[in-house]
Amino acid sequence: MIESKDLSKSFTTGKGKQAKTVHAVSHASFVARDGLITALLGPNGAGKTTTMRMLCTLVEPSAGQALVDGLDAHKDAVKVRARLGVLSDARGLYTRLTARENVRYFGELQGMTAQAIEHRMDILVHQLGLQSIIDRRTEGFSQGERMKVALARALIHDPPNLILDEPTNGLDIMTIRLLRELLKNLRSSGKCILLSTHIMQEVAALADEVVIISAGTTVAQGTVDELQQRADAADMEEAFLKLAFPDQYQEHFAQGAQV
Numbered sequence: 162m163i164e165s166k167d168l169s170k171s172f173t174t175g176k177g178k179q180a181k182t183v184h185a186v187s188h189a190s191f192v193a194r195d196g197l198i199t200a201l202l203g204p205n206g207a208g209k210t211t212t213m214r215m216l217c218t219l220v221e222p223s224a225g226q227a228l229v230d231g232l233d234a235h236k237d238a239v240k241v242r243a244r245l246g247v248l249s250d251a252r253g254l255y256t257r258l259t260a261r262e263n264v265r266y267f268g269e270l271q272g273m274t275a276q277a278i279e280h281r282m283d284i285l286v287h288q289l290g291l292q293s294i295i296d297r298r299t300e301g302f303s304q305g306e307r308m309k310v311a312l313a314r315a316l317i318h319d320p321p322n323l324i325l326d327e328p329t330n331g332l333d334i335m336t337i338r339l340l341r342e343l344l345k346n347l348r349s350s351g352k353c354i355l356l357s358t359h360i361m362q363e364v365a366a367l368a369d370e371v372v373i374i375s376a377g378t379t380v381a382q383g384t385v386d387e388l389q390q391r392a393d394a395a396d397m398e399e400a401f402l403k404l405a406f407p408d409q410y411q412e413h414f415a416q417g418a419q420v
Protein backbone atom coordinates (compact mmCIF):
# COMPACT_ATOMS: atom_id res chain seq x y z
CA MET A 162 0.00 0.00 0.00
CA ILE A 163 1.20 3.49 -0.85
CA GLU A 164 0.00 6.47 1.11
CA SER A 165 0.46 10.20 0.71
CA LYS A 166 -0.38 11.82 4.05
CA ASP A 167 -0.73 15.58 3.80
CA LEU A 168 2.44 15.75 1.68
CA SER A 169 3.87 19.13 0.76
CA LYS A 170 6.99 20.17 -1.12
CA SER A 171 8.30 23.65 -1.83
CA PHE A 172 11.34 24.57 -3.92
CA THR A 173 13.28 27.81 -3.76
CA THR A 174 14.59 29.04 -7.08
CA GLY A 175 17.00 31.94 -7.63
CA LYS A 176 19.02 33.78 -5.01
CA GLY A 177 18.74 36.99 -2.96
CA LYS A 178 16.04 39.35 -4.24
CA GLN A 179 15.42 37.04 -7.17
CA ALA A 180 14.54 34.14 -4.85
CA LYS A 181 11.11 32.64 -5.38
CA THR A 182 9.32 29.82 -3.62
CA VAL A 183 7.46 27.31 -5.76
CA HIS A 184 4.80 25.29 -3.91
CA ALA A 185 4.98 22.17 -6.09
CA VAL A 186 2.79 20.03 -3.78
CA SER A 187 0.52 21.30 -0.99
CA HIS A 188 -1.24 18.92 1.42
CA ALA A 189 -1.66 16.03 -1.01
CA SER A 190 -3.44 13.08 0.61
CA PHE A 191 -4.48 9.79 -0.97
CA VAL A 192 -4.18 6.03 -0.63
CA ALA A 193 -3.23 3.48 -3.32
CA ARG A 194 -4.34 0.02 -2.20
CA ASP A 195 -2.98 -3.47 -2.92
CA GLY A 196 -4.51 -5.31 -5.86
CA LEU A 197 -5.62 -2.06 -7.49
CA ILE A 198 -4.30 0.29 -10.18
CA THR A 199 -4.52 3.86 -8.90
CA ALA A 200 -4.05 6.74 -11.34
CA LEU A 201 -2.76 10.09 -10.19
CA LEU A 202 -4.41 12.30 -12.78
CA GLY A 203 -3.50 15.95 -13.17
CA PRO A 204 -2.67 18.64 -15.72
CA ASN A 205 0.89 19.71 -16.57
CA GLY A 206 2.65 21.15 -13.54
CA ALA A 207 0.05 19.78 -11.08
CA GLY A 208 2.69 18.14 -8.89
CA LYS A 209 2.43 14.51 -10.02
CA THR A 210 6.17 13.91 -10.54
CA THR A 211 7.11 15.70 -7.32
CA THR A 212 4.58 13.64 -5.34
CA MET A 213 5.92 10.43 -6.86
CA ARG A 214 9.51 11.42 -6.15
CA MET A 215 8.64 11.89 -2.49
CA LEU A 216 6.94 8.47 -2.43
CA CYS A 217 10.00 6.92 -4.13
CA THR A 218 12.41 8.25 -1.45
CA LEU A 219 14.10 10.59 -3.97
CA VAL A 220 12.82 13.91 -2.63
CA GLU A 221 12.46 14.86 1.03
CA PRO A 222 8.99 16.23 1.82
CA SER A 223 8.75 19.76 3.26
CA ALA A 224 5.85 18.47 5.35
CA GLY A 225 3.65 15.39 5.66
CA GLN A 226 4.51 11.73 5.22
CA ALA A 227 5.10 9.41 2.27
CA LEU A 228 4.36 5.83 3.36
CA VAL A 229 4.97 2.52 1.59
CA ASP A 230 3.50 -0.51 3.37
CA GLY A 231 3.42 1.69 6.46
CA LEU A 232 7.13 2.57 6.25
CA ASP A 233 8.19 6.22 6.03
CA ALA A 234 9.89 6.82 2.65
CA HIS A 235 12.23 9.40 4.13
CA LYS A 236 13.14 7.76 7.45
CA ASP A 237 13.16 4.15 6.19
CA ALA A 238 14.36 4.76 2.63
CA VAL A 239 16.34 1.51 2.21
CA LYS A 240 13.47 -0.68 3.41
CA VAL A 241 11.02 1.27 1.26
CA ARG A 242 13.18 0.83 -1.87
CA ALA A 243 13.19 -2.93 -1.29
CA ARG A 244 9.37 -2.90 -1.37
CA LEU A 245 9.07 -0.58 -4.36
CA GLY A 246 9.64 -0.77 -8.11
CA VAL A 247 9.93 2.58 -9.85
CA LEU A 248 9.57 3.53 -13.50
CA SER A 249 10.68 7.15 -13.43
CA ASP A 250 10.02 9.77 -16.10
CA ALA A 251 13.70 9.74 -17.12
CA ARG A 252 14.01 5.99 -17.94
CA GLY A 253 17.79 6.57 -17.64
CA LEU A 254 19.81 3.50 -18.65
CA TYR A 255 23.55 2.96 -18.70
CA THR A 256 24.20 3.08 -22.44
CA ARG A 257 27.54 1.24 -22.25
CA LEU A 258 25.86 -1.73 -20.65
CA THR A 259 23.59 -4.26 -22.31
CA ALA A 260 19.94 -4.39 -21.29
CA ARG A 261 20.69 -7.55 -19.26
CA GLU A 262 23.59 -5.84 -17.46
CA ASN A 263 21.40 -2.81 -16.66
CA VAL A 264 18.71 -5.01 -15.11
CA ARG A 265 21.24 -7.25 -13.33
CA TYR A 266 22.93 -4.21 -11.77
CA PHE A 267 19.66 -3.14 -10.16
CA GLY A 268 19.11 -6.66 -8.84
CA GLU A 269 22.58 -6.50 -7.27
CA LEU A 270 21.78 -3.11 -5.71
CA GLN A 271 18.73 -4.75 -4.13
CA GLY A 272 21.00 -7.40 -2.59
CA MET A 273 19.71 -10.30 -4.72
CA THR A 274 21.87 -13.39 -5.32
CA ALA A 275 23.14 -14.07 -8.86
CA GLN A 276 20.85 -17.10 -9.03
CA ALA A 277 17.76 -15.13 -7.96
CA ILE A 278 18.58 -12.41 -10.50
CA GLU A 279 18.88 -14.90 -13.39
CA HIS A 280 15.63 -16.59 -12.36
CA ARG A 281 13.71 -13.28 -12.35
CA MET A 282 15.52 -12.16 -15.53
CA ASP A 283 14.19 -15.19 -17.44
CA ILE A 284 10.63 -14.45 -16.30
CA LEU A 285 10.85 -10.74 -17.22
CA VAL A 286 12.50 -11.36 -20.61
CA HIS A 287 9.57 -13.59 -21.46
CA GLN A 288 6.86 -11.31 -19.95
CA LEU A 289 8.16 -8.16 -21.62
CA GLY A 290 9.23 -9.74 -24.91
CA LEU A 291 12.86 -8.68 -24.47
CA GLN A 292 14.42 -11.69 -26.25
CA SER A 293 15.84 -9.75 -29.22
CA ILE A 294 17.30 -6.83 -27.24
CA ILE A 295 18.35 -8.24 -23.85
CA ASP A 296 21.99 -8.76 -24.88
CA ARG A 297 22.35 -5.52 -26.88
CA ARG A 298 24.00 -2.40 -25.47
CA THR A 299 21.19 0.05 -24.69
CA GLU A 300 22.81 2.89 -26.66
CA GLY A 301 20.39 3.91 -29.41
CA PHE A 302 17.41 2.03 -27.94
CA SER A 303 13.99 3.34 -29.02
CA GLN A 304 11.61 4.85 -26.43
CA GLY A 305 9.63 1.61 -26.29
CA GLU A 306 12.75 -0.50 -25.83
CA ARG A 307 14.01 1.84 -23.10
CA MET A 308 10.66 1.67 -21.30
CA LYS A 309 10.66 -2.14 -21.36
CA VAL A 310 14.20 -2.38 -19.97
CA ALA A 311 13.44 0.27 -17.32
CA LEU A 312 10.34 -1.71 -16.34
CA ALA A 313 12.31 -4.96 -16.12
CA ARG A 314 14.76 -3.11 -13.88
CA ALA A 315 11.89 -1.86 -11.69
CA LEU A 316 10.48 -5.38 -11.36
CA ILE A 317 13.69 -7.42 -10.95
CA HIS A 318 13.25 -7.77 -7.16
CA ASP A 319 9.52 -8.59 -7.53
CA PRO A 320 8.40 -5.67 -5.35
CA PRO A 321 4.86 -5.59 -3.91
CA ASN A 322 4.44 -1.92 -4.90
CA LEU A 323 5.01 -0.26 -8.26
CA ILE A 324 5.18 3.45 -9.10
CA LEU A 325 5.15 4.52 -12.75
CA ASP A 326 5.51 8.13 -13.90
CA GLU A 327 3.63 8.70 -17.19
CA PRO A 328 4.39 5.12 -18.31
CA THR A 329 2.85 5.36 -21.80
CA ASN A 330 4.67 8.56 -22.83
CA GLY A 331 5.99 8.23 -26.37
CA LEU A 332 4.89 4.60 -26.85
CA ASP A 333 3.11 3.13 -29.88
CA ILE A 334 -0.26 1.46 -29.47
CA MET A 335 1.15 -2.10 -29.53
CA THR A 336 3.60 -1.30 -26.75
CA ILE A 337 0.87 0.51 -24.79
CA ARG A 338 -1.33 -2.58 -25.02
CA LEU A 339 1.49 -4.85 -23.90
CA LEU A 340 2.13 -2.55 -20.95
CA ARG A 341 -1.56 -2.47 -20.02
CA GLU A 342 -1.75 -6.27 -20.07
CA LEU A 343 1.33 -6.55 -17.93
CA LEU A 344 0.00 -4.04 -15.39
CA LYS A 345 -3.34 -5.88 -15.23
CA ASN A 346 -1.49 -9.16 -14.58
CA LEU A 347 0.55 -7.52 -11.83
CA ARG A 348 -2.67 -6.15 -10.33
CA SER A 349 -4.19 -9.68 -10.37
CA SER A 350 -1.20 -10.93 -8.43
CA GLY A 351 -2.07 -8.43 -5.67
CA LYS A 352 0.48 -5.69 -6.31
CA CYS A 353 -0.21 -2.07 -5.49
CA ILE A 354 0.23 -0.01 -8.67
CA LEU A 355 0.33 3.79 -8.71
CA LEU A 356 0.77 5.55 -12.03
CA SER A 357 0.67 9.21 -13.01
CA THR A 358 -0.92 10.39 -16.21
CA HIS A 359 -2.73 13.26 -17.86
CA ILE A 360 -4.29 10.98 -20.48
CA MET A 361 -8.00 10.20 -20.00
CA GLN A 362 -7.91 7.01 -22.13
CA GLU A 363 -5.21 5.64 -19.86
CA VAL A 364 -7.43 6.20 -16.85
CA ALA A 365 -10.46 4.64 -18.54
CA ALA A 366 -8.44 1.62 -19.73
CA LEU A 367 -6.61 0.85 -16.52
CA ALA A 368 -7.53 2.67 -13.34
CA ASP A 369 -9.60 1.14 -10.55
CA GLU A 370 -9.19 4.32 -8.55
CA VAL A 371 -8.44 7.85 -9.68
CA VAL A 372 -6.83 10.59 -7.61
CA ILE A 373 -7.21 14.03 -9.16
CA ILE A 374 -4.42 16.47 -8.37
CA SER A 375 -4.55 20.13 -9.35
CA ALA A 376 -2.17 22.96 -8.43
CA GLY A 377 -0.32 20.63 -6.05
CA THR A 378 -3.40 19.57 -4.09
CA THR A 379 -5.46 16.39 -4.28
CA VAL A 380 -9.04 17.42 -4.97
CA ALA A 381 -10.85 14.08 -5.33
CA GLN A 382 -10.40 10.28 -5.13
CA GLY A 383 -12.77 7.58 -6.33
CA THR A 384 -13.62 5.21 -9.17
CA VAL A 385 -14.32 6.68 -12.61
CA ASP A 386 -18.07 6.20 -12.00
CA GLU A 387 -17.94 7.80 -8.56
CA LEU A 388 -16.08 10.84 -9.85
CA GLN A 389 -18.46 11.26 -12.78
CA GLN A 390 -21.43 11.09 -10.41
CA ARG A 391 -19.86 13.46 -7.95
CA ALA A 392 -19.16 16.04 -10.67
CA ASP A 393 -22.48 15.36 -12.42
CA ALA A 394 -20.48 14.78 -15.59
CA ALA A 395 -21.20 12.77 -18.75
CA ASP A 396 -17.66 11.38 -19.01
CA MET A 397 -14.31 11.34 -17.22
CA GLU A 398 -12.97 14.29 -19.21
CA GLU A 399 -15.83 16.50 -18.06
CA ALA A 400 -15.54 15.20 -14.48
CA PHE A 401 -11.81 15.95 -14.52
CA LEU A 402 -12.31 19.50 -15.81
CA LYS A 403 -15.05 20.22 -13.28
CA LEU A 404 -13.10 18.83 -10.32
CA ALA A 405 -9.62 20.05 -11.27
CA PHE A 406 -10.61 23.52 -12.52
CA PRO A 407 -13.98 24.38 -10.93
CA ASP A 408 -13.64 28.17 -11.41
CA GLN A 409 -12.36 28.05 -14.98
CA TYR A 410 -14.98 25.44 -15.88
CA GLN A 411 -17.77 27.66 -14.51
CA GLU A 412 -16.37 30.67 -16.32
CA HIS A 413 -16.05 28.78 -19.58
CA PHE A 414 -19.52 27.27 -19.16
CA ALA A 415 -21.05 30.68 -18.39
CA GLN A 416 -19.33 32.22 -21.44
CA GLY A 417 -20.53 29.32 -23.58
CA ALA A 418 -24.08 29.82 -22.29
CA GLN A 419 -24.01 33.51 -23.26
CA VAL A 420 -22.89 32.88 -26.84
Ligand SMILES: Nc1ncnc2c1ncn2[C@@H]1O[C@H](COP(=O)(O)OP(=O)(O)OP(=O)(O)O)[C@@H](O)[C@H]1O
Binds near residue numbers: 184212
Ligand atom coordinates in the same frame (compact mmCIF):
# COMPACT_ATOMS: atom_id res chain seq x y z
N1 LIG B 1 13.34 21.13 -8.67
C1 LIG B 1 12.39 22.05 -8.86
N2 LIG B 1 12.67 23.36 -8.69
C2 LIG B 1 11.72 24.29 -8.87
N3 LIG B 1 10.45 24.03 -9.21
C3 LIG B 1 10.11 22.75 -9.40
C4 LIG B 1 11.05 21.69 -9.25
N4 LIG B 1 10.43 20.52 -9.49
C5 LIG B 1 9.15 20.83 -9.80
N5 LIG B 1 8.96 22.18 -9.75
C6 LIG B 1 7.71 22.90 -10.02
O1 LIG B 1 6.68 22.27 -9.28
C7 LIG B 1 5.48 22.23 -10.04
C8 LIG B 1 5.01 20.77 -10.17
O2 LIG B 1 5.92 20.07 -11.02
P1 LIG B 1 5.77 18.52 -11.35
O3 LIG B 1 6.88 18.16 -12.28
O4 LIG B 1 5.66 17.78 -10.07
O5 LIG B 1 4.36 18.49 -12.10
P2 LIG B 1 3.71 17.35 -13.02
O6 LIG B 1 2.29 17.24 -12.58
O7 LIG B 1 4.53 16.12 -12.99
O8 LIG B 1 3.77 18.03 -14.47
P3 LIG B 1 3.90 17.41 -15.95
O9 LIG B 1 2.65 16.64 -16.24
O10 LIG B 1 4.02 18.64 -16.81
O11 LIG B 1 5.15 16.56 -15.97
C9 LIG B 1 5.78 22.90 -11.37
O12 LIG B 1 5.36 24.25 -11.29
C10 LIG B 1 7.29 22.82 -11.47
O13 LIG B 1 7.81 23.90 -12.22
